[in-house]
Amino acid sequence: xxxxxxxxxxxxxxxxxxxxxxxxxxxxxxxxxxxxxxxxxxxxxxxxxxxxxxxxxxxxxxxxxxxxxxxxxxxxxxxxxxxxxxxxxxxxxxxxxxxxxxxxxxxxxxxxxxxxxxxxxxxxxxxxxxxxxxxxxxxxxxxxxxxxxxxxxxxxxxxxxxxxxxxxxxxxxxxxxxxxxxxxxxxxxxxxxxxxxxxxxxxxxxxxxxxxxxxxxxxxxxxxxxxxxxxxxxxxxxxxxxxxxxxxxxxxxxxxxxxxxxxxxxxxxxxxxxxxxxxxxxxxxxxxxxxxxxxxxxxxxxxxxxxxxxxxxxxxxxxxxxxxxxxxxxxxxxxxxxxxxxxxxxx
Amino acid sequence: xxxxxxxxxxxxxxxxxxxxxxxxxxxxxxxxxxxxxxxxxxxxxxxxxxxxxxxxxxxxxxxxxxxxxxxxxxxxxxxxxxxxxxxxxxxxxxxxxxxxxxxxxxxxxxxxxxxxxxxxxxxxxxxxxxxxxxxxxxxxxxxxxxxxxxxxxxxxxxxxxxxxxxxxxxxxxxxxxxxxxxxxxxxxxxxxxxxxxxxxxxxxxxxxxxxxxxxxxxxxxxxxxxxxxxxxxxxxxxxxxxxxxxxxxxxxxxxxxxxxxxxxxxxxxxxxxxxxxxxxxxxxxxxxxxxxxxxxxxxxxxxxxxxxxxxxxxxxxxxxxxxxxxxxxxxxxxxxxxxxxxxxxxxxxxxxxxxxx
Numbered sequence: 001x002x003x004x005x006x007x008x009x010x011x012x013x014x015x016x017x018x019x020x021x022x023x024x025x026x027x028x029x030x031x032x033x034x035x036x037x038x039x040x041x042x043x044x045x046x047x048x049x050x051x052x053x054x055x056x057x058x059x060x061x062x063x064x065x066x067x068x069x070x071x072x073x074x075x076x077x078x079x080x081x082x083x084x085x086x087x088x089x090x091x092x093x094x095x096x097x098x099x100x101x102x103x104x105x106x107x108x109x110x111x112x113x114x115x116x117x118x119x120x121x122x123x124x125x126x127x128x129x130x131x132x133x134x135x136x137x138x139x140x141x142x143x144x145x146x147x148x149x150x151x152x153x154x155x156x157x158x159x160x161x162x163x164x165x166x167x168x169x170x171x172x173x174x175x176x177x178x179x180x181x182x183x184x185x186x187x188x189x190x191x192x193x194x195x196x197x198x199x200x201x202x203x204x205x206x207x208x209x210x211x212x213x214x215x216x217x218x219x220x221x222x223x224x225x226x227x228x229x230x231x232x233x234x235x236x237x238x239x240x241x242x243x244x245x246x247x248x249x250x251x252x253x254x255x256x257x258x259x260x261x262x263x264x265x266x267x268x269x270x271x272x273x274x275x276x277x278x279x280x281x282x283x284x285x286x287x288x289x290x291x292x293x294x295x296x297x298x299x300x301x302x303x304x305x306x307x308x309x310x311x312x313x314x315x316x317x318x319x320x321x322x323x324x325x326x327x328x329x330x331x332x333x334x335x336x337x338x339x340x341x342x343x344x345x346x347x
Numbered sequence: 348x349x350x351x352x353x354x355x356x357x358x359x360x361x362x363x364x365x366x367x368x369x370x371x372x373x374x375x376x377x378x379x380x381x382x383x384x385x386x387x388x389x390x391x392x393x394x395x396x397x398x399x400x401x402x403x404x405x406x407x408x409x410x411x412x413x414x415x416x417x418x419x420x421x422x423x424x425x426x427x428x429x430x431x432x433x434x435x436x437x438x439x440x441x442x443x444x445x446x447x448x449x450x451x452x453x454x455x456x457x458x459x460x461x462x463x464x465x466x467x468x469x470x471x472x473x474x475x476x477x478x479x480x481x482x483x484x485x486x487x488x489x490x491x492x493x494x495x496x497x498x499x500x501x502x503x504x505x506x507x508x509x510x511x512x513x514x515x516x517x518x519x520x521x522x523x524x525x526x527x528x529x530x531x532x533x534x535x536x537x538x539x540x541x542x543x544x545x546x547x548x549x550x551x552x553x554x555x556x557x558x559x560x561x562x563x564x565x566x567x568x569x570x571x572x573x574x575x576x577x578x579x580x581x582x583x584x585x586x587x588x589x590x591x592x593x594x595x596x597x598x599x600x601x602x603x604x605x606x607x608x609x610x611x612x613x614x615x616x617x618x619x620x621x622x623x624x625x626x627x628x629x630x631x632x633x634x635x636x637x638x639x640x641x642x643x644x645x646x647x648x649x650x651x652x653x654x655x656x657x658x659x660x661x662x663x664x665x666x667x668x669x670x671x672x673x674x675x676x677x678x679x680x681x682x683x684x685x686x687x688x689x690x691x692x693x694x695x696x697x698x699x700x701x702x703x704x
Contacts, residue, residue, distance in 0.1 A: 239432035247446035248420030
């Protein structure tokens with residue numbers, strides 16, 4: 001692995017193409033991981049730090065100190081000019097261009113320092129309160145449960161329904177098979193926004209509006225999934241099915257014991273796609289779910305964005321938590337994506 | 348009883364008739380081979396017997412019962428496929444026990460039968476492997492094992508040896524024959540290789556274009572073919588055919604040679620267009636006789652084959668014992684052993700042999 005990663009064209013020194021390759025790859029890493037890194041670092045910043053301009057990469061917090069005689073911890077500043085230059089002081093309040101400060105060693109004497117002659121004392125620290133606040137002030141687990149329930153159930157139903165359709169469309173000869181397939185593929189040409197209103201009316205008439213099933217059911221059968229699985233199943237030889245029929249296997253058993261295990265790579269691909277679709281889905285849940293207790297993570301994220309104010313600290317922290325499951329799924333299943341796509345191409 | 352009878356069986360895809368009415372009776376315990384050129388319908392016929400392909404007309408009877416409407420599993424058959432069709436995601440053991448599980452056999456019985464079958468086919472050490480880890484010959488054994496383990500009334504083989512190399516094919520041929528002697532079941536075996544047919548079969552059914560051309564014991568087919576097609580198909584190298592016409596009780600070939608035939612053996616009409624069929628070993632190089640321009644010589648050591656053309660352009664193959672000294676490009680003459688000759692009507696292709704002669 002190391003030998004593979006450090007392989008270069010130049011024998012001893014780096015060939016110029018090696019430099020180009022590394023430059024290109026580094027650029028790619030920066031482009032792809034830069035925003036994610038920025039997001040994660042920002043999620044540990046205080047609201048104040050987030051508003052700071054110009055923005056800084058690392059999360060800083062101001063040093064706070066409890067001074068006798070004051071209830072709350074006071075922010076610490078370093079005076080840069082005047083008689084107190086070089087000393088650390090705690091600010092009590094700021095009035096116009098003047099800060100009222102005290103020395104922590106002498107909390108009784110209130111001093112006045114010009115606003116521009118002081119500098120905040122800061123150190124790098126993680127504002128984990130962004131995260132703990134999610135659990136204290138918001139019902140994060142509720143949203144997480146809703147999202148997980150929808151993703152898991154919808155993916156299971158999608159896999160079941162799509163693989164059965166694909167089995168029928170790939171392994172049975174019947175009149176109109178091509179037409180059915182064309183209709184399924186044809187639905188890909190209809191933008192989802194066009195069917196939003198009729199879909200809403202249907203789901204409402206089934207009484208599924210504002211329930212998680214109202215999100216799960218409408219998207220269970222996907223043309224992409226049927227197509228993907230069908231193309232894969234076409235490569236399974238019919239003789240294996242005939243052999244199973246000679247072995248007295250029912251058609252259901254052929255599907256369950258033969259077709260499904262043999263389609264595992266394609267099913268893994270569809271599972272990953274479905275998990276990502278469902279987890280990141282926003283538009284339809286926004287329409288179908290109304291009560292906050294039914295919200296998915298994506299909807300909860302949206303609710304942090306108000307018309308006048310946006311709770312950036314919570315928003316960023318929650319975004320990170322929302323990303324984690326997808327990253328985990330991807331990390332564990334990414335080898336199936338590669339093998340699945342490679343082996344759907346040809347045997 | 349596990350005899351098989353086909354009565355006027357037909358198969359049509361739309362307007363295209365691929366099996367055009369076949370009547371056949373395979374006795375209990377027979378090893379019957381369906382042979383024919385590719386596209387003759389032999390595999391289709393096998394699949395119709397198995398029930399995997401519905402029949403368009405006629406009756407399929409197994410053990411005296413019409414099974415037209417029974418599914419493949421309920422006919423008491425087992426099939427070995429050309430591509431083996433092993434379940435790739437199951438181990439050999441699971442491959443063998445899958446059918447028994449579906450028959451709801453008990454766990455103990457499954458284990459017992461799988462072990463017994465594996466021992467018989469010498470695949471015990473492969474039981475926990477998957478098909479992709481097996482060689483071609485081993486896969487073949489597993490495929491046969493999967494059929495044997497279910498103890499069917501009739502075995503069906505669909506060109507099972509065509510994916511093996513020549514050496515292994517000869518070995519497996521012997522093995523299947525031994526299996527047949529041991530189990531004494533009815534077996535139906537499809538192949539396009541007439542050598543397989545000749546060496547393994549109790550009975551051969553020669554098929555062409557969805558019709559049964561001849562059905563009988565291998566040597567009967569070899570010695571008394573019903574028609575030109577069977578004569579040309581059975582036997583290797585192929586029989587030589589010379590066009591000619593009946594003249595004064597004998598034959599005048601297109602080459603001008605006159606051949607005298609054993610009197611009374613054939614039903615001949617004066618002036619009729621006929622085809623003389625004679626096997627490569629029914630001719631010998633001689634001083635005078637049928638002239639032949641030799642174009643190629645194959646010396647196999649113990650025997651030699653001469654390839655050439657007669658004066659009318661007919662391609663001719665001659666078998667010589669030993670190592671011939673004849674060189675390509677020379678002109679030789681051939682004597683025909685008329686006792687070995689076959690005569691066919693050129694128009695109908697049917698043999699003119701007098702029945703009972």
